[in-house]
Amino acid sequence: DQQVKQNSPSLSVQEGRISILNCDYTNSMFDYFLWYKKYPAEGPTFLISISSIKDKNEDGRFTVFLNKSAKHLSLHIVPSQPGDSAVYFCAASGRGAQKLVFGQGTRLTINP
């Protein structure tokens, strides 16, 4: 049972435009959400997070939105840059839980 889902395996965006990556979850006990970025042959690196008490968190070009009622979160990257091309994973954890549950990842390609 996939508790965290990223339904788009890939996304292609023009440089300078906005990239929107989506993630859905099913477990209502999740209360903390994170986005990771992964380049080939490297481990995921932390990008941005959001707690369930918020609906938006912004860090430079990256903004994460959380819609608890819809159990949906999204990552916005604006403006998109070629270096943003990577696989993006969303992950979730429950209150007090050590472990993270990951989505399948979305491969983002930024075209010049």
Add this chain to the structure above:
Amino acid sequence: GAVVSQHPSWVICKSGTSVKIECRSLDFQATTMFWYRQFPKQSLMLMATSNEGSKATYEQGVEKDKFLINHASLTLSTLTVTSAHPEDSSFYICSARAGSQQETQYFGPGTRLLVL
């Protein structure tokens, strides 16, 4: 951010042999390390949580006798795939947590295992 290394990065072995993968936190002490497995185009699936000095906690469906985890020090955890079979071929990735927050979980570069 903090650095986590894995060794080897690539391993090819014959069916029935055992393979050991090392995960090291290079510039911090990690009381908790995690082992994940990723099949092509799928998510990172947590296999086990390893706390220094104690037995690992395995996720449902992961055979603890097949995937032996040792976390003998604050900077090293090992995963041994015993009697490997072709279906064990996968990308194994570890992470180490430097603090109590999830953002402090740092990932290694992964080890690709191919069992012939």
